[in-house]
Amino acid sequence: MPENNLTEVKEFFLLGFQGSENARKFMFFLLLVAYSVTICGNLLIIILVSTSKILHTPMYFFISQLSIGDILLITDIVPNLLHILLSNGGTISFISCMAQFYFFNTAEASECLLLTVMSFDRYVAICNPLRYVSIMTGTLCGKLVITFWLLSFYVSFMYIIILSGLKFCGPNIIDHLFCDLVPLEDMACSDTFPIKLQIYLLSIPFVGIPNLIIVISYANIARAVLQIQSNVSRQKAFSTCSSHLTVVSIFYMSLSSVYILPNSGQTSEINKILSLLYIVLTPLINPIIYSFRNRDIKKAVQEIIPKSLILRLENRIKMEK
Template sequence: MQENNVTLVNKFFLLGFRVGHNYRIFLFFLLLLIYCGTICGNLLIIALVSTSKILHTPMYFFISQLSISDILLPTNIVPNMLHIQLKNGAAISFIGCLSQIYFFCTAEGYECLLLTMMSYDRYVAICNPLHYVSIMTSSFYVNLIILFWFLCFFIAFTYILSASRLKFCGSNIIDHFFCDFVPLMEISCSNTFPLKLQMCLLSIPLLLIPSIIIIISYGNIVRTILKIQSNISRQKAFSTCSSHLTVVSIFYLSLFSVYILPANEQTSEINKIMSLLYTVFTPLINPIIYSFRNKDIKKAVQEIIQKYL
């Protein structure tokens, strides 16, 4: 159907990764394995934090919230991506595309705010330990988490309202493995400047301000740790924030490489690989990083094993 030379598109065709048949099958089973590992690993973190008393602290509460986000994000993307790889491309409805963008924006925005809060938590624990209990109260961080979810749902909704007004002049092929704003705007014949401006403005509370807070927090953390005289105490202080710093670095580097670097400096395949990093691999890596050499989590696992076995 056409109206004034503008095609009314009601579905899109996602190309996914354009590889040979054997590679598609290999990629399908690899992604399926990663997705299953992601779900199991993050559910284990949530179960441990919920049941083990030694993990009832603000830091582990935030880690369990990160696991919720790491389940929501790949669940929104991977099942449909598996279908795309199996069929060597597949269609998605316009409503389905907008829904995928909505939950993607919500999960990514929430993770940005959550990682910022976790940086502040480590800052208070290391730089102001005597006031940690009075600052990081349960009512404070629970209310903050509720605010984060509400804010991300609202911002994602404003994105969707703007994206729903885009018009498409014939082409409905998206060279990606999921519906994202950038490839969607590339095939639109509408004036995308207002949407790009909106994305820039809304990225201030979700990307710019959190990045500044994280940098300032870790700058103060490093300065405080370097003042510690004892090598053992210094190493212990570094170990408490090294896992989080690793997660932050992986998440923000991959995110900035996709949305901040100029589009003409990277091919569509590189863009897909970088998107795969923060949508599929990072949710798998996060529980591994937080569990690796973590004595509290190992102790909680031992308690569960002794209790039920």
């Protein structure tokens, strides 16, 4: 089609989940509950880490930063998705679409980098415990977090510049939950190969290298744990990194199901459901995983909540039983 006959798209229409009104209302309720629980859980982690001296350690500092990224991710996507569910679709301007993708990509990039440094933290704690305090200093942790956030904002900005080079000439319907990279590429009427090549090359230092560091860190951790003679000491060493390993597995499995594994045989509805794994499920379960059977978290909660209130809650539970 001649370029002068192309109509520039200035807004998109997000379909969201298509179905009956009752099904959409049920999905709206589930997402609203998940969003509320996620915000409360991650805010609790941030408050506990910032106020409790027990949690003033590098690992919990990184967990609090992870909670900030989770809040950014779910707040960027879910409120607009709730509106789309009630309205059976909704329009979003081109600028708003780019902004949504920008903050989405920032949250995902920051989580990738934070999970990497957390794996290195566990490696130092288990493989070099005597040097842990001297290596993982507060100054180093602060510099790492600032650097990772700046890198996340930078790579997201580069993605936006690259996407801005695409031409969108209609149709303007996005059969997805939000403005994601793949749907935007599929809608472009210009050649996307140079764009895809630039994005893949840009992803190497932000995805490939962090993944390699995580694999090497846990390979050394596994070797160090297997060399421990005592079963009790071995279980204790493994428990210090089991929560982080669980979060890493869920994060990369959910992303791989959408962006890496072939999805040619999947319907758009299945892709949308898989997208919810890293949009909603991961931010929801992260604070739960890190808090489950965590004595430090429980002690920090007891410092904030008055003991009288805890006794009242315990007595009420006993009476109900």
